[in-house]
Amino acid sequence: MAFLYDEADTPIPPLELVCQNGIPLSRGMGSSAAAIAGGLVAANALLDEPFSANDLLEMAATIEGHPDNVAAAVHGGLRLVVMEDNQIYTAPIRIPAELQAVLFIPENRIATVDARRVLPAEISVADAVYNMSRAALLVAAMEGNRPEYLKIATQDRLHQPYRETIFPPMKVIFAAARDAGALGVFLSGSGSAIMALTQERAMTVAYEMFDAARLCGVEGRVEVTTPTELGAHVVSVSSND
Structure with a gap:
């Protein structure tokens, strides 16, 4: 302010x-x-x-x-x-209709400085091309209403494999989300939250992510939410609220 x-x-x-x-x-x-x-x-x-x-x-x-x-x-x-x-x-x-986000939010935090420390100073051309092509496919999946592309479009070689070293259960939770029917799953930012995208199986995906984390000894909670086109805005409330 x-x-x-x-x-x-x-x-x-x-x-x-x-x-x-x-x-x-x-x-x-x-x-x-x-x-x-x-x-x-x-x-x-x-x-x-x-x-x-x-x-x-x-x-x-x-x-x-x-x-x-x-x-x-x-x-x-x-x-x-x-x-x-x-x-x-x-x-x-544009975001496809009925797309929902399922978030597993662990109790443990990952400081941004720690998440950046594990990243390599250099990357291969192959890995750069891999991610660039998937970034383009992600736009096509959203704009073209092709949610079936999200499985490939959310793949990554630039940060998730390295950050898995400081949060090993990530791989297990990813697999649980995919097996439960998630369209795509990825680390939210630098972590530790994990996001899965789905259109019809949100509660099943949420349960399986939570259960997989629990079996790995990771405490946390799940949230199911719907993307919004509304950014930061003023909400008027009465003095009694």
Whole structure:
């Protein structure tokens, strides 16, 4: 909030701020991006919205250090985002109808610095091509309403094999999700949360992921949610709420 007030060249007034961030920390779920977007939207509303959503995105990317998570937090939905010469290029990607996300959220955290430490300094051309082709296929799967492509499109060679070394049960939970009918499954961000995509078997996938984790000695919980096109926004509440 202070960042936006500085951008508006306006002193920030005395205020009381209560932050109820329902996104668990250090699970690779973008909790910091959500908090940043919420703070900027709140500050912008208090100033009668002098800044556009794109302005807020630029501020959020500056605070976060990159635009990846904040683009979705500000604009909502699934977003393509690229930063080039300090300019952000972003576009929405349609999400197939009835697609649901099943999240297994472990009790144990993985600090981002630890998740980055296990990544290699160099990658092979073959692995780079492998991931680039699947990133393109992921866009085709979403935009073309071809959910059957998600199994291949969510495969990875650049980070998940390395992060499995600090969270070995990941492989078992992945297999359980696929066997239960998940369309695709992957590590959420740098982990430790795991996300599976499905259209018809959400509760079955959730149960099998939870059970596989339990058998590996990993405590956690599952959440079934539906993607939304709505980004950070103001919700009015009465004084009694």
